Every structure is written in C-alpha cells, then in structure tokens.
Amino acid sequence: MNRAAQAVVMFLLGGAVLRITWTDVYLRYVKQGLRPFLIAAGLLLVVAAAMTLVYEVRDIVRHRGHPAHDDGHGHGRSGQLVGWLLLLPALALLAITPPALGADTAARSGSALATVGESETAFSPLPPGDPVKLTLIEYGYRAVFDGGRTLRGRQVQLTGFIATGPDGRPILARIMLACCAADGIPIKIGLRGDVPDLAPDTWVRATGQWIPHTVKDPVNDSEIPYLEVAAWLKIDPPANQYD
Missing domain, CATH: 2.40.50 (OB fold (Dihydrolipoamide Acetyltransferase, E2P))
Structure with a gap:
C-alpha cells in the first residue's frame, strides 16, 4: 500500500470518528466525557492524511520522468490487500449505527x-x-x-x-x-x-x-x-x- 492509499485510509477513519462525534452516535460506544478526545483523535488522523497526500504529490512531481524501481523489500499484493482491510472499521462507522446496550x-x-x-x-x-x-x-x-x-x-x-x-x-x-x-x-x-x-x-x-x-x-x-x-x-x- 503506497502513501496515497494510506492517506485515504487515515482520512476515512478520521472522518468517520468526527462524524459519529458530531452527532450523538458516539454515545453508543463511549461515555460522554470522552468526546473531546475523540474529536482530537479524528482531527489528528485527518491532518496526518492531508500531510501525507501533500508529501506524496510533492514526491511525484519531484520524480516525474524517472522510472519507478523496486524498493527491494518484496512487498506483494497480499500486503496491499491487508492494508486495505483497514477501511472496514471506517466503513462500518459510516454505514452502521448499532443500538445501545439494553x-x-x-x-x-x-x-x-x-x-x-x-x-x-x-x-x-x-x-x-x-x-x-x-x-x-x-x-x-x-x-x-x-x-x-x-x-x-x-x-x-x-x-x-x-x-x-x-x-x-x-x-x-x-x-x-x-x-x-x-x-x-x-x-x-x-x-x-x-x-x-x-x-x-x-x-x-x-x-x-x-x-x-x-x-x-x-x-x-x-x-x-x-x-x-x-x-x-x-x-x-x-x-x-x-x-
């Protein structure tokens, strides 16, 4: 998984946390007093994702015209697929609203x-x-x-x-x-x-x-x-x- 893909995953995770915290959905998961910490965590993920994208675009512009080369670490398709699985928690937070314990x-x-x-x-x-x-x-x-x-x-x-x-x-x-x-x-x-x-x-x-x-x-x-x-x-x- 390249840096751009990592940034997308972080952005979606941070956005999902901010979305449930903006509404009352976060109260299904944690106590009300933890809201400031959730907001801080969500903002941190979004900012980190934005900075990662900036660095990725800067590197693409800097190396334009140079052929890509193998980094020698043997990263395969399985590693990339595992990385994309990190999207599942974010999609679950965005699409599913679980009931409170009852x-x-x-x-x-x-x-x-x-x-x-x-x-x-x-x-x-x-x-x-x-x-x-x-x-x-x-x-x-x-x-x-x-x-x-x-x-x-x-x-x-x-x-x-x-x-x-x-x-x-x-x-x-x-x-x-x-x-x-x-x-x-x-x-x-x-x-x-x-x-x-x-x-x-x-x-x-x-x-x-x-x-x-x-x-x-x-x-x-x-x-x-x-x-x-x-x-x-x-x-x-x-x-x-x-x-």
Whole structure:
C-alpha cells in the first residue's frame, strides 16, 4: 500500500470518528466525557492524511520522468490487500449505527450493586420536593447500602428501559459505563404495583416509593432493590442511554 492509499485510509477513519462525534452516535460506544478526545483523535488522523497526500504529490512531481524501481523489500499484493482491510472499521462507522446496550445485556450480566462491605453506608438526605429524580444507581445504592433510610416516605422518579428480571417479570434497568460499551454493566431495579406491561428495551419514566424488598441476582448474587410503582410514562430513548 503506497502513501496515497494510506492517506485515504487515515482520512476515512478520521472522518468517520468526527462524524459519529458530531452527532450523538458516539454515545453508543463511549461515555460522554470522552468526546473531546475523540474529536482530537479524528482531527489528528485527518491532518496526518492531508500531510501525507501533500508529501506524496510533492514526491511525484519531484520524480516525474524517472522510472519507478523496486524498493527491494518484496512487498506483494497480499500486503496491499491487508492494508486495505483497514477501511472496514471506517466503513462500518459510516454505514452502521448499532443500538445501545439494553435488555439483552441486562439479562446476561450481573447487577452493578455488588457488595461493598458488611456495614451500611450513610447517605445525605434527599433534596426537598416530590418526586425526586434519581438515577437508577443512586436509588440502588440508597436502597441497598443505606437500607432505604433516605428513601422512606419519599416519591422518587426513575428513568430506564424495561428488561426481564430473574423471576421473568419486568424490571427497570440501565447500563453503566466505566469507559466504553465493552465494560458496560447493568443496574437493575425490581418493580411492584403498577408495573408497565411493555416489551423489553421500551423506555419508561416510573414514579413510586421505595419498599423494603430485595432479591438476589442469579448472575452475580448481588442485590436487586424494588420500587412500588404508582405511575409510569412511556418515553423516547434519551440521547445518552447510559449512566
């Protein structure tokens, strides 16, 4: 693969990274905080491709009229074909928009609420006003590691997608990322009361109260706390579907 071809591959890779970062598609792959690094990487690839093309054109002009010669390294067609395979990731980024991790991941992976210690952890009181909007991990930590102390008597609002729980009934779930989709793990909240009868991966906003009930996740033996649902609303998936 000559330098011009290498420049084309770098340009397409950089352009693909910039394209998904310009929209919200990059949130299917990595956390929101990594956006500046993706932009920097994409710009670097595009600039490197442009500089490579400039040098290639300059060399062609400089050696015009001189016959090409073998570089003596024995580069064959197989090496060139392997180099062009680098186009596949770029084409995949440009042509395919994968769905975010969802109910299938929640069913196959253990809950994020693994045991952090034998003693309960104290949490600050919830802000005034009901319902209080909480992430699933905030609700889960308060319910499991604080024994629901700060949740008693309060109306909370949780947003997530419907998944299938250990008992086959609907639960509320959301995927947490440490860095990227490859390390995504689910946070699971069981549902009682007015449970939404919806297909898996349907996004809902549920309002209700904490109840002193948990079950063990059969995947990793972590706790799954429950919410007594008083009302729920079907919603469109948010732009950033990960916690």
